[in-house]
Amino acid sequence: MKWTLGIAALAIGMLCLAGSADAAAKKTMGVSIPAATHGWAGGLNWHAQQAKAALEKKYPDLTIALVTAGSATRQANDLEDLVSARAIDALVILPFESDPLTEPVRQVKKAGKWVTIVDRGLTDPTIQDLYVAGNNPQMGANSANYMKDKLGGKGNIVVLRGIPTVIDNQRVDAFMEIIKKTDIKVLDMKYANWNRDDGFKVMQDFLARFPKIDAVWAQDDDITLGVIEAVKQANREKEMWILGGAGMKEMIKRVMDKDTFVPADVLYPPKMIADAMELTASKLMENAQLKKEYIVDATLVTPENAAKFYYPDSPF
C-alpha cells in the first residue's frame, strides 16, 4: 500500500515538473464563442476554426482551446473549465450577453490571464486588455447614407428590424438620425428577428399594406433572403430595391454580379473573431504591441469592392 502511494506521489511530482517545464515554452489560448444557432454565428464558428488551424500552424508552441456555448450560463461554466482544466494563458471571448458574463470574465482576469473581448462589450470595460468589435452605429449610419444617396433624398421605405437588443437599437437609432433630415418617409418598422421566415412574413404584410415602396432596409442578410422571396411573389421587383447587412456570401455575390435588386451590402463581418484571435496570439507569442481597441469598420460593399469580402467556402 505504502509502496503504491509513494510511486503515485512520485509520478504526480514528475508530471507537475514536466508541466511547469512545458509551460515556459508552450502557451494556451482559450476561445469562447456562442454556438452556431443562426447564420451569423455560423460564420463566426467557421472563421474561428479557420483561425485556430492557421495560428496553430504559424505558432507550433500555441494550443488553442475553442469552446462554444448555447447560453450565457453555459459560457460562464466554460470559462471556469478553461482556467482550471485547460490552464489558459489568454482568453478571447465573444460574450453571449454583456451583463451576466461581466463577473465570470473578471474572475479570469483576476487569475492573471490576458482578456480579449469581441463584439459585445462587458458592463465594466476596465476588465479587458483588448477590445475588438464591429461598429453598430456606423452600420446604421452607412446604410442610411447609401439609401439617402440612391433615393435622391426622397421616397417611401420600410424597415425590418432585428431582435429587440442594444445592437438593433444602436443600428436603428443611427439610421433614423440621418433619415430624419431627409424627405424619405419610413412607412413602418417591424421586428423580423434576423430570421428568413420572419422577414418573408413581415414583408408580405408590408406589401399588402403599402401600394408604393421605393426601398427596403432589411438590416440583415438573413432577413433580406425572406424579403426577396416575398417581393418576387408579389411581382414588385421592378418597384423597389433592398439593402441588407452583415456580409453573407450569397448577398456579396449578388452585389458582385451587379444585381439591381440587391445593389449593395453593409458589412458586420463575423471574421472579427479571427482578427481578435490573431492579435491575441501575436501578443502571447511575440509580445507584440497592441492598441486597446480595434473597431472593425461597417464597410459599404459595392460592385467595385465586393470581391474582397467574398468567402465562398464559409457557411455564411
Add this chain to the structure above:
Amino acid sequence: MPDPSGPDAPRPSRTRRFELKTWGPFIALGILVILGTLVNPVFLTPNNLVNVLTRTAFTGIIAIGATFVITTGGIDLSVGSLAAFIAGVMIMVMNALQPAGMAPLSVVAIGMVAALALGVGAGLINGLLVTKGRIEPFIVTLGTMGIFRSLVTYLANGGTLSLNMGTRGFYRPVYYGDLFGVTYPILVYALVATVGAVVLYRTRYGRYVTATGSNEEVARYSAIKVDRIKLAAYALQGACVALAVVLYVPRLGSASATTGLLWELEAIAAVIIGGTILKGGAGRIWGTVAGAIMLALIDNILNLTGAISVYLNAAIQGCIIIIAVLVQRDAKGRR
C-alpha cells in the same frame, strides 16, 4: 385503481353545452376577423387572406398531428426541430441528385419520399421510446427536440443549407402556385384536416385514440392495444411534420438552425385554443384549424397596423390567446 381522468375529462356527448364549447374557437376566430377588418381594410383583400392561410399551412398541418398525440394523453415537443432536420436532409438529398442528371420531377419526388420516410421514422422513434421505453413523452420529445435541432446545425455546418437553383425553380410552384386562386398549401391543409377529422371522429382508430387519452387503464382492460394506438399517433405526427416541410422548402429553398423555431409551441397552442384537452381524451380537429388560423391572424393584424408599439407585439399575442380560451370557458360556464 382510482380513476385518474377525473370529472374534467368528459366523454363527448351530444348535449347543447357540448355544442357551445365546440363553437367557441370559431366565435373567437370571427371576432378576430372583425377586429382585423377594423384595423385595416387591406386585411379582407383576397391577396392578404391567401397569404395568411398559406403561411398557416405549416404549423396548421403539424397541429393536426399534434391533436392526435395530445388526445392520446401525450405531447410532442420535437416537431419544430424535426421540421428543420427533415428540411435539411431533404435539401441535401435533392442537391445530391440534381448533378446526376436526373429530371427535376424525379429529384423532387425522391426528396418528398425521403422527407416522409424520415418523418414517419422519427415519429416511430419517439413513439417507441414512449411505449416500449416507458419514458414520459415530455422527456422523450424534449430529448429528440435537442437531437434534431443540433443535427441540422451539424449538417449545415452552423450555416444554411440552400437548394440548388435548378431544382428550386421547378419546386417553387408547390408553395407559390394556385388552383383558382387557392394556393396548394391551403388545399393540402384542407385535405389533411378533413382526413384528420374523418379518422378521429369516424373510425375505430379515432375512437381508440380518444379512449386511450381518456383513461389508459380502462382502455387497456377493454382490449385496446394502447401501445400501438400511441405509436401510430406519433408516427402520424411525424408524417404531418414531413408534409409541412414538403410545402415549406419551396418557399425560401433553405434550412438552417432557426428553421421551425418554436413551431412546437405554436402547434400545441393551436390545439389547446381549439378546445382539445391538454390531458388527453377529447380532440377537436376543426377547433385546431381555427386555433392555427387565429395565431397566424394575430401576427398579420399586428403587421397591418402602425398603431401599436412593436415592443408590445408579444403581449398582444399573449392577451388574445388567453382571451380566446376564456371565451370558450365563458360560453361553457353560462350554460
